[in-house]
Structures are given as C-alpha cells and as structure tokens.
Amino acid sequence: MDMHNVLLYGCAAAVVVSGTQLLAALAVEDGDGAAPPSALLRSWRRPVPRAAAVLMGVMVALGVAQTVAPGLIDALERHPQGAWWRVVTALMVQSSGWFQLLFNLVSLAVVAPVAERQFGPWRMVLVFAASGVTAQAVSMAGWSPRGGGDSVAVCGLVGALGTWYAARGSVVALRRSALLIPTAGLVLCLLADNHGVGLLVGCVLGAGLVIPVRHRLTA
Helix, strand or coil, X not given: CCHHHHHHHXXXXXXXXXXXXXXXXXXXXXCCCCCHHHHHHHHHCCCCCHHHHHHHHHHHHHHHHHHHCCHHXXXXXXXXXXXXXXXXHXXXXXXXXXXXXXXXXXXXXHHXXXXXXXHCHHHHHHHHHHHHHHHHHHHHXXXXXXXXXXXXXXXXXXXXXXXXXXXXXXXXXXXXXXXXXXXXXXXXXXXXXXXXXXXXXXXXXXXXXXXXXXXXXCC
C-alpha cells in the first residue's frame, strides 16, 4: 500500500472514530454513558428532527429511483465540462453502486438528526447543502470530474459538529479528539480528495455556529 492510500485510510479512520464518539456524546443529553449504537438511536427521539427526516426520505426515494432507473445517475451526476447545475444534482445520486448507496444512507441517518438537534433545522440543511455543493464544484473543476454522492455533504455536518464541540464541548478529551476532524479534512484536501473539501467547509461553518443557537430541538 502506497503512502497516498495510507494517508487516505488514516484520515477516514480518524474521522469515523472521533466522529462516532462525538455524535454519541451529543446524542445523549443526560450523560448516562450509553454505548454509541444505543446513544445514536436516541437522536431520533421525540420531537422527531423533521428536517433530517425529510432529507432521509428524499435520499431514500432517490436511491430507489436510481435503482429502478439507472439512467438517472448519468442524468444527474457531475460530468467533465458539465452544466453548472450538476454540482447540486450530483448530491442526489450515488454513482458507485449499492455499497455507496447504503453507506451514505446510514451515515446520513446517524449524522443529520444529531446536527439538527444541535444547530436547528435550517442551519443543518444549510451546512449540508453548502458543504456538498462546494465539494461537488471542486470535484467537477478537476479533482474528480465524474461521479456523484452525498457523502461530502454528510462530511460537512461532521465537520461543523467537530469544530463546534472543540470550542464548546464539555468533555476535554473529546474536544481534543474533535480537532482530528479538521486536520483530516486538510490532509484529504492535500490528497485532492473531495471529502476533505466537505469537511473543511463544514468546519468553517461550524465555527460560525459556536454562538449559541436559541431554536435548538429539545427532548
């Protein structure tokens, strides 16, 4: 395995491990020490995060649509010298098959409700869209001209939560590990991986959300 892949997989592991711990901590407000799988399920408790539910519904419907009509992927994914609107529609299809489709749906189901409870519905959607569209635009400009997927937007949500927690989190060890997220984003950008763009855009937006959000969902 060459150094490029070592760094790539290392960054992925750093984001997944630190991100899972961070999401679990944010999903459990009563500090009862629940394990990550159980804690993350609680992010869907009442009141249900509606924006996350709508976003999940849309992506599931699009996943079914691209499975039934594979031509939808070619119609919406980014292309070299493609029309500008493809930086938006590329978020709506998963161009690498079943594994990408299922992985991205599970990731969205885990991250989006936590982000909505932390930032509110409109801010969550804004971070998702801005991170995803920026990453798709950079990709279409030359990094990876063809393809599609919303993992870059999910990375944006993780990045926003990471910088927010690094600034305001209550657990010192978790605040330090959250700093691995922007670090991984920077390294991924140096490797010309579009997930790094999503992470860094989310980190920047998360820094702006350090100011307390009044309209946060509560249990």
